Amino acid sequence: MISAYLFLAILIIYAIGCVWLLFLGIDFFISKIRKVAPEVPSCKRSRDAVLGEIARNYSDMQSVLDIGCCYGGLARKIAARFPKMSVVGIECMPMPYVVAQMSKVFCPRRNIRFVFGDAFRFIKKSDGFDIGIAYLLTPMMRQVEEVADKFKVLLVLDFPLPGRVPARVTKLHKDMLGQHVLYVYENKNN
Secondary structure (H helix, E strand, C coil), X not given: CHHHHHHHHHHHHHHHHHHHHHXXXXXXXXXXXXXCCCCCXXXXXXXXXXXXXXXXXXXXXXXXXXXXCCCCHHHHHHHHHCCCCEXXXXXXXXXXXXXXXXXXXXXXXXXXXXXXXXXXXHHHHCCCEEEEEECCCHHHHHHHHHCHHHEEEEEEECCCCCCCCCCEEEEEEEECCEEEEEEEEECCCC
C-alpha cells in the first residue's frame, strides 16, 4: 500500500518536473526568436527605491504599468503598499507570466492584474497610465521612449531613455553587475 502511494507521488513530481522543463524550453526558445530581454527580476533594493520614489512624490496617482514585469515582484509590492492604485504588470515571456499569475493565488489583491503580450502594442492601444516602470536593456529603451508620452511619470531602472533628459537621477547601490540607478522622467504634457 505504501509503495503505491510512493509511486504515485514520484509520478506526480516527475510530471510536474516535465511540465516545468517544457515551459523553460518554450520560454528560452521564444526569447531567442523574439530577441527580447532576458528574464532578470529587479532586486529588493531597486524595488525599495521605486516604492520610495512613488511614496515620496506620486502616491496620489491612480494607475501603474510595470513594463516587462517578469515574475511580478515589483508589481505585487506596489499593489500591496498602495491599495488605491490600479497596478498592471505586462510580460511577453510565458514562464515569468505564468509564475506572476500563480502568485495571485497565494497573495490575492483586487488592485493588480497581469497581462501576457507585447507591452508596446498594449501601451499604444491604452488611454495611458499615471506611472510607468521599466527595467529593460538598452535596445528596448528606444521602444519605451516611443510610448513615453502615454505616462505622466516613467521610473526607469539602470538603462536610461536615449533621447530624454530625466527630471531626477538617483544612484542606488553597487553590486557585481555595477552601479544601479533610478531615472525619473516626468511628462509635463500630461
